[in-house]
Amino acid sequence: MARSSTNLRYRILNQARQTLVSEGYRALSMRRLANSVGCTATSIYLYFQNKDALFHALIDEGIGLLHQKLVQAGQSAGQAKDRLQDLAEAFLDFGLKNPEYYEVMFLLHPEHMERYPAEKYRKARENLEFFAQALAEDAGRPQNPTKEDRLQANVVWASLHGAVSLLLAGRVDVRLDQKLFLNTLVKQFIQPTSP
Amino acid sequence: MARSSTNLRYRILNQARQTLVSEGYRALSMRRLANSVGCTATSIYLYFQNKDALFHALIDEGIGLLHQKLVQAGQSAGQAKDRLQDLAEAFLDFGLKNPEYYEVMFLLHPEHMERYPAEKYRKARENLEFFAQALAEDAGRPQNPTKEDRLQANVVWASLHGAVSLLLAGRVDVRLDQKLFLNTLVKQFIQPTSP
DNA sequence: AGAGAAACTTGACAGTGTTAACTTAACAGT
DNA sequence: ACTGTTAAGTTAACACTGTCAAGTTTCTCT
Secondary structure (H helix, E strand, O other): OOOOOOOHHHHHHHHHHHHHHHHOHHHOOHHHHHHHHOOOHHHHOOOOOOHHHHHHHHHHHHHHHHHHHHHHHHHOOOOHHHHHHHHHHHHHHHHHHOHHHHHHHHHOOOOOOOOOOHHHHHHHHHHHHHHHHHHHHHOOOOOOOOHHHHHHHHHHHHHHHHHHHHHHOOOOOOOOOHHHHHHHHHHHHOOOOOO | OOOOOOOHHHHHHHHHHHHHHHHOHHHOOHHHHHHHHOOOHHHHOOOOOOHHHHHHHHHHHHHHHHHHHHHHHHHOOOOHHHHHHHHHHHHHHHHHHOHHHHHHHHHOOOOOOOOOOHHHHHHHHHHHHHHHHHHHHHOOOOOOOOHHHHHHHHHHHHHHHHHHHHHHOOOOOOOOOHHHHHHHHHHHHOOOOOO
16 A cells, blocks of 8 residues: 555544544444555554544544633633623534534543543643633632632533533434523523622 | 243343443443353344344333332422422432443433434433423422423433433542532522522 | 664454354144 | 144354554665
């Protein structure tokens, strides 16, 4: 096979992402992936320790992408409540528009895959911190999220994750209006300004 | 191999459940399962159309078990708010104490498995209806959950599911007190009686 | 040009879900 | 007691899977 000029690792990762998005998790085998990228299955092992490591690389990408979207959403000036709303919407939007990314990131857990290395969770924690900050500010203690804010951030996170994962799995009653469902969910943790 | 006296289907299902609980999803292959039950892999196909069908049978069990727990929790007399709390706790308890059941039921979605047949969702819908009823009653319109109640029930459901699935995946910050986390989450949708 | 390192392939191992074809056991009717 | 039929299991195979040790090719540097 012709020695490829460009970085093979890069091409493998690209193809993996593409296959994952277009044909789903099941279609992603080492041999098939190798085939569509133009090398042998074992070559992949030169760049990734194993199949899980490949997925981890995709998780990296996914976390980066989500991070980016949350940074954007978090930049909106104005009330903390609005920022919180924007953050929530950004998360939901990311999840629903990138189902395959979302799947590798949050739905393929340790039972099926080697644990995603803890030291790489920094960005993931940062993502959570955005929520904590908006919550802190909203509660009138800007700049320094307390333990309580972080707790609340986790709750918000869990709710959003629950909604996305149920929707992606097709487990929410189809007769339900999806937008209404998500709005109601978001309102649940965005308390109206106390009268 | 000695012809077994008792129903093989029954024994397969039993062993499958046990293996799933004790060794996890990965360890459950047709050959291994057959081995530990004392038959050949192909014999399983006499009782289950394929591996997915076997999982579906386990989902059935799981839904039944959850149903049972919710019925119990829903029977508690007293205020609707308390019943709602009990229902939520029962759900969380079920999820955290039966991780493997929970996994087959909610975490192995269509991407990895043939869709769970829609007609079997009756009991699953009933489970959701419990929440809708408690919510309706709490909102002062007993006996007949409205569209809004059902919407709210889905929101509650999503939040609970999000919490359980994050916890099971080990994705909630370990420094967080789990009980506090869950309590905070539950309080989110159980509004305090308006003053 | 020749040595050494880097990039990639061959061929195999042990496992997977699944199927078609075969064998064995149990039971009914003559 | 001897059939014919049906049910219950098994054998052997197919086409896959992830992964690894060993071998080959290509590039780079002296």
